[in-house]
Amino acid sequence: MPEKIRFSVNGEQVELAVEHHHRLIDVLRDDLFLTGAKEGCGGGECGACTVLMDNEPVNACLVLAVEAEGREITTIEGLAKEGRLDPLQETFIKHAALQCGFCTPGMIMSAKALLLRNPHPTETEVKEAISGNLCRCTGYKSIVEAVLDAAQKES
Amino acid sequence: MSETLIGASVPRKDSLEKVTGRARFVGDLHLPGMLFARVLRSPYPHARIRSIDVSRAFRVPGVKAVVTGRDFPNFVGLYLVDRNIFAVDKVRFIGDPVAAVAALSLQAAEEALGLIEVECEELPGVFDPLSAIAPDAPLIHENLHQYKRVPAYHPVPFTNIANHVKIRKGDIEEGFKQSDEVFEAAYHVPHMQHCQLEPHAAVAQVEAGGTVTVWSSCQSPNAVRKLLAVAFDIPVGKVRVITPYVGGGFGGKAGVSIEGILVALAMKTGGRPVKLVLTREEVFQGTTVRQGLVARIKTGYMRDGRLIAQAAELFWDAGAYCEYGVNIVRAAAYSSAGPYYIPYLKTDSYCIYTNHPAGGPFRGFGMGELHWALDQQLDQIAHRLGLDPVEIRLINAARDGTTTATGEVLKDIGLAECIKSAAKKIGWDEPKKPLTGKGIACMVKAPAMPGNAASSAVIKLNEDGSANLLITATEIGQGAETVLAQIAAHELGLPVDRVNVAQPDTGYTPYEWQTVASRITYSAGNAVMRAAQDARRQLLTMAAEGLGLPEDRLTITAGMVHAVDDPAKSIGVADLALGLTMPDGSGRYGPVIGRGHFIPEGIEGLDPETGQSAKAVAHWTFGVQAAEVEVDPQTGRVEVKKVAAVYDVGKAINPLLAIGQTEGGIIQGLSVALYEQLHLRQGRLMNPSFVDYKIATAADVPEMDVGFVETPLADGPYGARGFGEHTMVPTAPAIANAVFDAVGVRITDLPITPEKVLAALRLKGKGGE
Numbered sequence: 033m034p035e036k037i038r039f040s041v042n043g044e045q046v047e048l049a050v051e052h053h054h055r056l057i058d059v060l061r062d063d064l065f066l067t068g069a070k071e072g073c074g075g076g077e078c079g080a081c082t083v084l085m086d087n088e089p090v091n092a093c094l095v096l097a098v099e100a101e102g103r104e105i106t107t108i109e110g111l112a113k114e115g116r117l118d119p120l121q122e123t124f125i126k127h128a129a130l131q132c133g134f135c136t137p138g139m140i141m142s143a144k145a146l147l148l149r150n151p152h153p154t155e156t157e158v159k160e161a162i163s164g165n166l167c168r169c170t171g172y173k174s175i176v177e178a179v180l181d182a183a184q185k186e187s
Numbered sequence: 188m189s190e191t192l193i194g195a196s197v198p199r200k201d202s203l204e205k206v207t208g209r210a211r212f213v214g215d216l217h218l219p220g221m222l223f224a225r226v227l228r229s230p231y232p233h234a235r236i237r238s239i240d241v242s243r244a245f246r247v248p249g250v251k252a253v254v255t256g257r258d259f260p261n262f263v264g265l266y267l268v269d270r271n272i273f274a275v276d277k278v279r280f281i282g283d284p285v286a287a288v289a290a291l292s293l294q295a296a297e298e299a300l301g302l303i304e305v306e307c308e309e310l311p312g313v314f315d316p317l318s319a320i321a322p323d324a325p326l327i328h329e330n331l332h333q334y335k336r337v338p339a340y341h342p343v344p345f346t347n348i349a350n351h352v353k354i355r356k357g358d359i360e361e362g363f364k365q366s367d368e369v370f371e372a373a374y375h376v377p378h379m380q381h382c383q384l385e386p387h388a389a390v391a392q393v394e395a396g397g398t399v400t401v402w403s404s405c406q407s408p409n410a411v412r413k414l415l416a417v418a419f420d421i422p423v424g425k426v427r428v429i430t431p432y433v434g435g436g437f438g439g440k441a442g443v444s445i446e447g448i449l450v451a452l453a454m455k456t457g458g459r460p461v462k463l464v465l466t467r468e469e470v471f472q473g474t475t476v477r478q479g480l481v482a483r484i485k486t487g488y489m490r491d492g493r494l495i496a497q498a499a500e501l502f503w504d505a506g507a508y509c510e511y512g513v514n515i516v517r518a519a520a521y522s523s524a525g526p527y528y529i530p531y532l533k534t535d536s537y538c539i540y541t542n543h544p545a546g547g548p549f550r551g552f553g554m555g556e557l558h559w560a561l562d563q564q565l566d567q568i569a570h571r572l573g574l575d576p577v578e579i580r581l582i583n584a585a586r587d588g589t590t591t592a593t594g595e596v597l598k599d600i601g602l603a604e605c606i607k608s609a610a611k612k613i614g615w616d617e618p619k620k621p622l623t624g625k626g627i628a629c630m631v632k633a634p635a636m637p638g639n640a641a642s643s644a645v646i647k648l649n650e651d652g653s654a655n656l657l658i659t660a661t662e663i664g665q666g667a668e669t670v671l672a673q674i675a676a677h678e679l680g681l682p683v684d685r686v687n688v689a690q691p692d693t694g695y696t697p698y699e700w701q702t703v704a705s706r707i708t709y710s711a712g713n714a715v716m717r718a719a720q721d722a723r724r725q726l727l728t729m730a731a732e733g734l735g736l737p738e739d740r741l742t743i744t745a746g747m748v749h750a751v752d753d754p755a756k757s758i759g760v761a762d763l764a765l766g767l768t769m770p771d772g773s774g775r776y777g778p779v780i781g782r783g784h785f786i787p788e789g790i791e792g793l794d795p796e797t798g799q800s801a802k803a804v805a806h807w808t809f810g811v812q813a814a815e816v817e818v819d820p821q822t823g824r825v826e827v828k829k830v831a832a833v834y835d836v837g838k839a840i841n842p843l844l845a846i847g848q849t850e851g852g853i854i855q856g857l858s859v860a861l862y863e864q865l866h867l868r869q870g871r872l873m874n875p876s877f878v879d880y881k882i883a884t885a886a887d888v889p890e891m892d893v894g895f896v897e898t899p900l901a902d903g904p905y906g907a908r909g910f911g912e913h914t915m916v917p918t919a920p921a922i923a924n925a926v927f928d929a930v931g932v933r934i935t936d937l938p939i940t941p942e943k944v945l946a947a948l949r950l951k952g953k954g955g956e
Contacts, residue, residue: 067215068208070434072384073467077877080384108208121206125198128847132664133205134384134434140206159885166877168382168435169664171850172885 039100041066042110050097057081057092059100060107068108068137072166079165082138082145083107089145091164108137111144119182120144129178131169139165143179152183192677193905196843200669200688201432201662211431213388213404214464221390222251224452224463225296226445227286227303228473229278232314232542232870233327234307236276241286243302249291250299252455256285259451263418264510265410265442267342267349268335269328270545272418272447278307279327279507280544281870282472289452289461312542312870316481316502319347319539327507327540337637339792340513349509350538352520354592354798362496362531366487370568374484374560375936378504378865379477381549382882385434386470391449392460399453400427403446406436407701408659408691414443415450427694436663437855438548438912441703442511444474471875475547476865478512479504482560487531488568492579496531499523501557505538508545513538515546518635519553521593521793521803525561526602526631527580528589534798542870548703550855550912554632555919559937562628562920566927576627576924577610585631585809593793593800601835601898602629602809612831612892613813622820623828624929627813628917633804634704634909638790642706642714643697646675646722646781652746652761654679654722659691659699660711665911666844667707671715673840674904678719679726680743681760697782705909708840709805712904713785722781729767729776730758787902806900808908810834812853814921815889818929823945825926827857829890830918837900837908845910849893852914858883860919861938 034049041064050059060066060083072080074093081092084106111118120140123129130136139162146153146161153161158179159172167175204210241253256273264270274283286303290296313319313327324347328334332344340350363369389403399421405411408428416423433440445463452461465473480503487496501519505512516538523534549555569579584602591597606629610616613625634640645657656675660667672686679686689696699711723743730748731738734756742751749757762768767775787805794800815829830853839845862881866873874880899906919937927933932947 061215062217065217066208067211070212070385071214071464072386073877075467075876075878077467078384108206112207117206124206125202128196128199128202128843130199130202130205130664131666131847131851132383132385132435133201133210133432134212136205137208159888163884163886166382166384166882166884168384168437168855168882169851170847171852171854171891172883172888173850173891174847176885176888 035098037098037101039102040104042106052098054097055093056095056097056100059097060092066107066109070134070137072134079142080135080138082141082165084141084145087145087148089142108141111140119185120179123178123181123185127174127178127181129170129174135165135167139167139175147183147186151186155180192673192683193840194842196841197669197673197683199666199844200672212385212434213390213402213431216390216402218390218460220459222289222291222456222459222461223293223296224287224289224449224461225293225300226284226448227300229274229281229283229285231278231307231309232281233310233312234278235310236274236278237306237308239286240304244288244299247295247299247302249295250288251459252289252452253299254287254451254455261418263414263443263447265414266337267340267510267513270508270510272451280542281872282544283507284448287448287452289456313347314541314543314870316504316539316541319541320537327542339517341795347540348537349505349540350513350516352517352536352798353796354520354523354532354534355796356532356592356594356799357530359496359498359531359533363487366495367490369485369487370571371485372564372567372935374482374563376480376556376559377937378479378543378867379549379859379863380471380865380880381437381439383435383437383439386465386467387440387444387474388464389446389449390460390462391446391453393453393458395458397421398425398427399450400429401446401450402429404433404440405430405444406433406440406661406663406703407442408661408693409698410701411443411446412693415446418447419450427692430661430691433661433663437550438552438703439474441548441701468875471880472544472872476506476544477549478506478515478546480556484560484564486564486568490572492572492574492582494527494529494583497529498533501536503538504541504543505546506541506543509538509540511548512546514635515548515553519557520798522554522557522631522633524592525558526585526629526809527583528585532592534592543867551632551916552635552704552912554630554916555859558628558630558916559920562917563923563933563935566924567933577606577615580606580627580629584629593798593803595800595802597807599898599900600809601896604896605809605811605833605835608833608894608896609811609813609831612833612894613815613829615813622929623815623817624925624927625813625815626921626924626928627811628920628924629809629811630913630916631807631809632913632916633807634706636700636704636706639786640700641784641786642699642710643784644711644714644718645697646718648722648760648764648779650761650764652759652764653685653687654681655687655689656715657689657696658711658715659693659696660707661691661702663702665707665848666841669844670708670840671711674712674715675719678716679723681746705911705913708907709903709909710785712907714783716904717783717785718781721783722779725779726760726763729763733758733767806908808835808910808913810910810913810917812917812921814925816922816925816929818926818944820930820948823941823948825861825939825944827889827922831892832914833894833896834910834913835896835898836910837903838897838906839895840905840907845895846893848911849914850891853891853918854883854888856915856918857887857922859938860922864938
């Protein structure tokens with residue numbers, strides 16, 4: 033039996049009926065057409081589906097849609113505000129901190145969660161914060177530099 | 188021309204889309220009426236199919252199509268056509284597709300799979316390449332002798348050898364006779380997965396007129412088009428392959444993967460599109476893997492460190508199908524001298540069927556596996572002779588005038604400079620702390636492609652003076668869009684953001700052989716350069732007429748065609764893009780369309796008996812990596828502290844991207860060195876997930892120092908050579924050599940796990956070796 037849930041996505045209230053077994057990633061991608069969050073493994077191992085739930089990073093493939101009830105979800109699509117890129121998006125571009133781009137949305141959202149709770153992270157803290165986000169292309173160095181650069185910019 | 192664009196670190200053209208989540212991958216496509224597919228795969232490594240009954244599957248509500256090898260017994264394959272889209276008479280590995288279902292939902296498709304009844308008779312399996320070539324080994328492909336193939340490959344009928352490549356350079360016995368000493372060792376490489384973050388995905392749709400459209404996360408739309416056209420007997424022009432952004436390839440999306448399964452389904456759904464996105468477990472189990480290797484190397488050398496002779500036997504565990512793998516085995520043979528000059532060479536490279544997952548290209552195309560052996564072999568020789576590992580590499584480094592394994596005379600080679608630079612970057616001569624060590628490894632790689640592998644490009648100029656670049660090179664993360672746009676903009680005198688790059692659509696974009704072999708900057712780059720030069724000539728012709736000046740007095744800067752010595756005498760590219768307008772309002776010429784193509788010239792096949800060829804490949808790219816490690820003697824854990832990498836790239840067209848590509852290669856190489864192995868037990872994969880198959884994370888990243896040498900390649904665009912894959916090849920042997928330097932144990936069997944290091948340290952402590 034579908035259940036009606038209400039939650040906020042990128043600042044907008046949404047209400048929809050979901051099956052109990054549907055995951056947050058299914059609702060975001062298939063019902064709301066927010067395809068920025070990617071499914072790389074379906075088991076919470078790669079981090080490509082990372083979104084923020086009340087500003088905490090979660091793997092959207094491990095969260096049931098019904099768990100989003102009343103919560104505030106932020107996806108990569110909600111990061112740029114009024115057409116202005118988030119500093120992380122700017123520094124990812126500047127440092128070429130992406131290649132194929134499949135891990136990028138999740139990577140940026142994990143970094144965003146870090147900067148929200150710790151605006152001045154050390155290099156080690158950045159590496160720890162994104163160590164659940166796999167990237168097979170970049171070798172991570174440019175990503176760490178981009179996150180540190182964004183932290184610098186925000187301060 | 189704007190001189191500043193070649194060698195400029197312009198931002199990636201795809202970065203805005205990718206940081207905002209707007210970049211579209213195949214898995215993001217939602218088409219009206221789309222059905223969802225699931226694949227039934229073999230649970231047996233080797234079995235004869237007795238019967239398949241799909242009738243119950245159709246009873247599941249929402250099921251629209253079920254297909255098996257009985258419906259589509261078609262063969263598909265790039266070099267050796269040994270593979271069916273679905274298993275027909277036999278399954279040959281755990282994961283071999285047997286049937287597929289398309290349904291309104293994934294759940295329905297999944298349920299239907301469970302109702303397909305397959306009756307099999309298990310056959311004895313073969314799980315390592317050496318047993319597979321034993322005289323009494325069960326045959327995996329009984330009809331090998333009947334398979335179609337490209338003549339460059341040499342299967343041995345009625346054996347499990349899908350290809351045997353021989354290199355005979357000089358009289359090997361004479362070489363060993365001349366040598367002061369001889370050293371023999373063996374090296375092992377396990378199977379690995381590419382682990383692109385994007386699982387393989389495709390959508391197929393069949394139009395009423397028979398046109399088949401396939402949206403595919405593939406590296407090579409034209410290859411997919413051709414292979415599907417042959418397999419399904421459709422005219423090539425009626426197969427349209429569209430490839431949006433690809434979420435990583437590394438060889439795992441070269442050739443065809445899942446597209447045939449979808450076309451088979453889509454032919455039975457009355458025009459409804461069918462989508463398949465593999466699960467991560469399926470990617471691990473059912474897509475191509477890096478082949479395993481057992482390498483036996485015997486080397487003759489002089490006491491001064493010069494290599495004289497090398498006899499190598501390479502036994503590749505190529506898995507259940509070798510349609511693509513046969514070429515890896517060939518590439519390893521003609522590259523078997525590695526980056527060194529060896530006067531006498533004998534190589535036998537065997538592509539061997541086993542009941543393991545099908546092997547295929549993996550970044551490096553055999554070079555990572557080959558150099559794991561060759562560069563440790565040289566290191567062992569250095570230590571036996573008491574020579575410095577850097578010095579022995581400088582002594583033997585290939586250089587202008589030396590010959591390759593096939594007898595090709597090399598020129599424009601910057602390897603020695605790379606060795607010196609990498610040694611300096613790692614602090615080779617600085618004193619080392621206890622339990623730390625430094626190692627160095629060199630590499631070489633050539634694009635492994637047929638002699639006629641072509642690229643082409645079309646540039647259309649628009650009435651606002653911008654350009655649309657049409658290519659079928661795929662953007663798999665390497666930065667093709669950006670670098671090719673830079674080349675076009677440079678030649679046309681346009682800002683790079685005025686060049687729009689089309690995504691591949693074989694219905695409209697011009698031919699590209701494949702996005703593999705680190706060949707796009709080189710080959711497609713040449714085609715784009717020529718297309719832009721063609722468009723430029725058209726602009727100059729019209730401007731000369733319009734301005735009343737000779738063409739040779741004109742140039743193009745920032746979108747204006749103007750006199751070289753008088754910028755005021757000018758006409759905008761925008762005003763010429765659709766033709767020349769005369770003062771009376773009449774028109775001449777027409778819209779500017781530049782066209783360019785490229786095929787590397789003069790590539791010759793290998794002699795079937797000796798493997799000799801004056802020019803076996805388009806070009807060679809050399810590089811070096813040096814690693815510093817620290818080993819914990821209590822746990823055996825190896826920590827990589829720093830990696831230095833120096834490549835002779837000919838010309839770094841975009842240094843920012845070139846450095847990023849190299850850093851990525853280093854970390855992939857480090858990951859392969861320390862962690863990666865598909866654990867196969869009687870053909871069953873024991874670790875099909877990122878939990879059990881660990882790849883490097885941000886926490887593993889050492890200091891990295893990347894440098895380039897730029898020895899121009901005669902036929903490279905602006906001198907550029909291919910080098911994308913090369914960046915991971917020498918990392919593992921450099922780390923292994925550093926581990927030896929640190930604690931005196933040599934790990935010849937990848938990966939370098941703490942267990943192996945600890946066991947070797949214990950053995951060494953007991954006086955063993």
